[in-house]
Amino acid sequence: xxxxxxxxxxxxxxxxxxxxxxxxxxxxxxxxxxxxxxxxxxxxxxxxxxxxxxxxxxxxxxxxxxxxxxxxxxxxxxxxxxxxxxxxxxxxxxxxxxxxxxxxxxxxxxxxxxxxxxxxxxxxxxxxxxxxxxxxxxxxxxxxxxxxxxxxxxxxxxxxxxxxxxxxxxxxxxxxxxxxxxxxxxxxxxxxxxxxxxxxxxxxxxxxxxxxxxxxxxxxxxxxxxxxxxxxxxxxxxxxxxxxxxxxxxxxxxxxxxxxxxxxxxxxxxxxxxxxxxxxxxxxxxxxxxxxxxxxxxxxxxxxxxxxxxxxxxxxxxxxxxxxxxxxxxxxxxxxxxxxxxxxxxxxxxxxxxxxxxxxxxxxxxxxxxxxxxxxxxxxxxxxxxxxxxxxxxxxxxxxxxxxxxxxxxxxxxxxxxxxxxxxxxxxxxxxxxxxxxxxxxxxxxxxxxxxxxxxxxxxxxxxxxxxxxxxxxxxxxxxxxxxxxxxxxxxxxxxxxxxxxxxxxxxxxxxxxxxxxxxxxxxxxxxxxxxxxxxxxxxxxxxxxxxxxxxxxxxxxxxxxxxxxxxxxxxx
Amino acid sequence: xxxxxxxxxxxxxxxxxxxxxxxxxxxxxxxxxxxxxxxxxxxxxxxxxxxxxxxxxxxxxxxxxxxxxxxxxxxxxxxxxxxxxxxxxxxxxxxxxxxxxxxxxxxxxxxxxxxxxxxxxxxxxxxxxxxxxxxxxxxxxxxxxxxxxxxxxxxxxxxxxxxxxxxxxxxxxxxxxxxxxxxx
Numbered sequence: 001x002x003x004x005x006x007x008x009x010x011x012x013x014x015x016x017x018x019x020x021x022x023x024x025x026x027x028x029x030x031x032x033x034x035x036x037x038x039x040x041x042x043x044x045x046x047x048x049x050x051x052x053x054x055x056x057x058x059x060x061x062x063x064x065x066x067x068x069x070x071x072x073x074x075x076x077x078x079x080x081x082x083x084x085x086x087x088x089x090x091x092x093x094x095x096x097x098x099x100x101x102x103x104x105x106x107x108x109x110x111x112x113x114x115x116x117x118x119x120x121x122x123x124x125x126x127x128x129x130x131x132x133x134x135x136x137x138x139x140x141x142x143x144x145x146x147x148x149x150x151x152x153x154x155x156x157x158x159x160x161x162x163x164x165x166x167x168x169x170x171x172x173x174x175x176x177x178x179x180x181x182x183x184x185x186x187x188x189x190x191x192x193x194x195x196x197x198x199x200x201x202x203x204x205x206x207x208x209x210x211x212x213x214x215x216x217x218x219x220x221x222x223x224x225x226x227x228x229x230x231x232x233x234x235x236x237x238x239x240x241x242x243x244x245x246x247x248x249x250x251x252x253x254x255x256x257x258x259x260x261x262x263x264x265x266x267x268x269x270x271x272x273x274x275x276x277x278x279x280x281x282x283x284x285x286x287x288x289x290x291x292x293x294x295x296x297x298x299x300x301x302x303x304x305x306x307x308x309x310x311x312x313x314x315x316x317x318x319x320x321x322x323x324x325x326x327x328x329x330x331x332x333x334x335x336x337x338x339x340x341x342x343x344x345x346x347x348x349x350x351x352x353x354x355x356x357x358x359x360x361x362x363x364x365x366x367x368x369x370x371x372x373x374x375x376x377x378x379x380x381x382x383x384x385x386x387x388x389x390x391x392x393x394x395x396x397x398x399x400x401x402x403x404x405x406x407x408x409x410x411x412x413x414x415x416x417x418x419x420x421x422x423x424x425x426x427x428x429x430x431x432x433x434x435x436x437x438x439x440x441x442x443x444x445x446x447x448x449x450x451x452x453x454x455x456x457x458x459x460x461x462x463x464x465x466x467x468x469x470x471x472x473x474x475x476x477x478x479x480x481x482x483x484x485x486x487x488x489x490x491x492x493x494x495x496x497x498x499x500x501x502x503x504x505x506x507x508x509x510x511x512x513x514x515x516x517x518x519x520x521x522x523x524x525x526x527x528x529x530x531x532x533x534x535x536x537x538x539x540x541x542x543x544x545x546x547x548x549x550x551x552x553x554x555x556x557x558x559x560x561x562x563x564x565x566x567x568x569x570x571x572x573x
Numbered sequence: 574x575x576x577x578x579x580x581x582x583x584x585x586x587x588x589x590x591x592x593x594x595x596x597x598x599x600x601x602x603x604x605x606x607x608x609x610x611x612x613x614x615x616x617x618x619x620x621x622x623x624x625x626x627x628x629x630x631x632x633x634x635x636x637x638x639x640x641x642x643x644x645x646x647x648x649x650x651x652x653x654x655x656x657x658x659x660x661x662x663x664x665x666x667x668x669x670x671x672x673x674x675x676x677x678x679x680x681x682x683x684x685x686x687x688x689x690x691x692x693x694x695x696x697x698x699x700x701x702x703x704x705x706x707x708x709x710x711x712x713x714x715x716x717x718x719x720x721x722x723x724x725x726x727x728x729x730x731x732x733x734x735x736x737x738x739x740x741x742x743x744x745x746x747x748x749x750x751x752x753x754x755x756x757x
Contacts, residue, residue, distance in 0.1 A: 007739030243695030487655030
C-alpha cells in the first residue's frame with residue numbers, strides 16, 4: 001500500500017514540477033517569441049495557410065475570433081458526421097464494423113468536436129480504423145481550439161486598451177504543432193515500449209493455453225491514446241478505455257497517461273503568470289485549484305482503499321481495497337487518484353469503471369465535474385475559472401462598496417450578466433436533463449422511438465445508484481468530460497440526442513461567454529492601480545474565489561448529490 | 574462560401590499532418606518496439622498461446638485461475654460489470670462466487686480470500702491477480718497435478734512481481750500457467 005501511495009504522490013509532484021518550464025514555453029509561444037520548433041513548423045504552416053487562403057497574421061477582435069472558431073468547428077462536425085455515417089463502406093475497416101446510426105453518429109461527432117468523447121459505442125466493434133484516425137484528428141484540433149480561446153483571453157488580459165487580440169488561426173495552429181504534437185509523440189513512444197500496440201492489422205485469432213479459441217482486438221492505438229490524454233479528450237481506443245490492458249499495460253504507462261492529462265492544464269495556469277508577468281497571480285489560481293483538487297482526491301483514495309463495506313461483511317479480505325471494476329496492476333490508490341484527475345480535468349478517460357466506485361468516490365467524481373474549474377480541460381479549464389474570477393471580483397467589490405476592477409478594467413453590469421448566465425447554465429443543463437430522464441424512469445414510461453422498451457431499461461442498477469447513473473451522464477456531458485457510469489444503456493436516440501444537445505450548449509456558450517467578457521474588458525479604458533484597487537494576487541482573493549465556487553456548486557448540486565451517491569453511502573454503511 | 578472552402582482546404586492539410594503523418598511516424602517507431610507494435614505474445618513450442626497483457630479464461634482445476642470477467646475474457650471486446658457497490662443482485666453474485674470458491678478450495682478459511690478473486694475487473698481482461706490470490710490456489714493446483722505443494726508454491730513465488738518503489742504486487746496468470754506446464 002505504501003508503494004501505491006508513494007506512486008500517487010510522485011506522479012502529482014513530477015507533473016507540477018514539469019509544468020513550470022512548460023508554462024514558460026507556452027507563454028513564449030502565445031507571445032510570438034521564437035521557440036525551439038519554429039524552424040520545422042514555420043515553413044509548413046506558412047505553406048498551409050497560403051494554399052488555403054487563410055490570413056494568419058491579421059489581428060482579430062473578439063467577435064472575429066469567435067466567428068473563426070465557430071466556423072472551423074461546424075465544418076469538422078459535418079465531416080465527422082458523414083465519415084461515421086458511412087464508415088462501413090469506406091476503406092481501413094479490417095474488422096468489418098458497421099456504419100453508425102444517425103443519432104449515434106450525431107452524438108459521436110459532436111462529442112469529439114467539443115473535446116468530450118462521450119463514446120456511446122465500443123471502440124473494438126463500433127468504429128473503423130479510418131474513423132479512429134479522423135476522431136484522433138479531432139482530438140488534436142478540439143484541444144487546439146480550447147487553447148486558442150484561452151490564448152485570446154490571455155491577450156485581452158494583458159493589453160491596456162485595444163480590440164486587437166491576436167489571430168485565432170495563429171494561436172490554434174501553434175497550440176497544435178508546438179505543444180500538442182510533440183508532447184503526444186513523446187507519450188506515444190513511451191506507451192509503445194510499455195506494450196501498447198500500433199498496428200493496422202485487425203483482430204488476431206488465437207488458441208489459449210487451456211485450448212479455447214479467442215479473438216484479440218488490436219489496432220493503431222498508441223498514437224491515439226497519447227493525444228487522448230495530452231489533449232484532455234479521454235476517448236478510448238478500446239471499449240474499456242484506459243482500463244484495457246493494451247490501452248494501459250503497466251503501472252508505469254498508467255503514470256505516463258496520468259502525467260499526460262495533468263500537464264497541459266497545469267502548465268496553462270503557469271503560462272498565464274509568465275505571459276502577464278504576474279506570476280503571483282498564477283500561483284494564487286493554482287493554489288485555489290490544488291486545494292479544491294486535494295479536497296476531492298483524499299476522500300476518494302481513502303474510501304477506495306477501505307473497500308466495500310457490504311463485501312467486508314461477507315468475511316473475505318479486502319487488503320487490496322475495493323476491486324470491482326478495477327485492475328490489479330493499478331490498485332485502488334492510483335485508481336482513485338485517476339478518477340478525480342480525469343473528472344476535474346475534462347479528460348474523462350477511465351482506468352476503472354466509475355459505475356462501481358464507492359459512493360463517496362462517486363460523489364467526488366460528480367462534484368469535480370460540477371465545479372469543472374479545478375485545472376479543467378485544455379484551455380477551457382482556465383476559461384471556466386475566469387468566470388468565477390469575474391464573479392468573485394464583482395462580489396468583493398460589492399462587499400467593500402467600490403466599483404469592481406480586474407486588472408485595471410471596470411467590471412460592469414454587462415460582464416457580470418454574462419458571467420452569471422454562464423455560471424447558471426451548467427447546473428441548469430445538468431439538472432434539467434437529469435430531471436427529464438428521472439421522470440421517465442420513475443414512471444417507467446414506454447419510450448417508443450426514443451428507446452426500445454420502458455425507461456427503467458436503460459438503468460444497470462436500482463435505487464439511488466440508478467439515479468446517479470443518469471445524473472452522471474448529464475454531468476459528464478455538461479462538463480464536456482466524457483467519462484460515464486457506463487452501465488447506463490446510452491446508445492439510443494433518447495440519450496444520444498439529449499446529451500448531444502447538452503454537449504453542444506455546454507461547450508460553446510462557456511467559450512463564447514469568457515471571450516465576450518475578455519473582449520469587452522480589453523476595449524475599456526485602463527485605470528491605473530491605486531490604494532483602493534482590489535488585489536487579485538493575494539490569498540484573501542484566492543479564498544474569495546474558492547468560496548464563490550463552493551457556494552455555486554454546493555448550493556445548486558447538493559440536493560441531487562443527496563438523492564444519489566450520498567443516500568447510497570448511508571444505505572451501505 | 575469562400576470562407577468555408579478555405580476552411581475545408583485548411584482542414585485537409587491538418588488532417589494529413591495529425592491523422593496521417595503523426596500516426597505513420599509512430600507506426601515507424603513501433604517497428605522497433607516489442608513484437609513490432611502488434612502486442613507482445615507468449616509462445617509455447619513456437620505456438621502462440623496468448624498475449625502477455627491480455628488475461629484469458631482458466632477454469633480447469635490444474636491451472637491457476639484469473640479474476641471473474643464481465644465479458645468472459647472475450648478479447649474481441651472489453652468491459653466491466655458496472656455494478657454499483659450497493660446493488661443487491663451484485664452482492665448476491667459476489668457471495669455466490671465466495672461460496673463456490675470455498676467449495677473448490679475446501680482447505681481455505683473465508684478470511685483468506687482476497688477481494689480481487691471474487692470481483693470482476695474493469696476491462697474484463699485483467700491479466701493479473703494479487704499474490705495472495707495465487708498463493709491460496711497452490712494446494713488445489715498441486716493436488717490436481719500430483720506435484721508437491723512446496724514446488725508449486727516456490728514457482729508462484731518466482732512469478733510475483735513486487736514493486737520496487739511505486740506500484741502494486743501482481744502475478745501474471747498466463748505466465749504462471751505456462752511456467753507451471755513446464756514444471757516436471
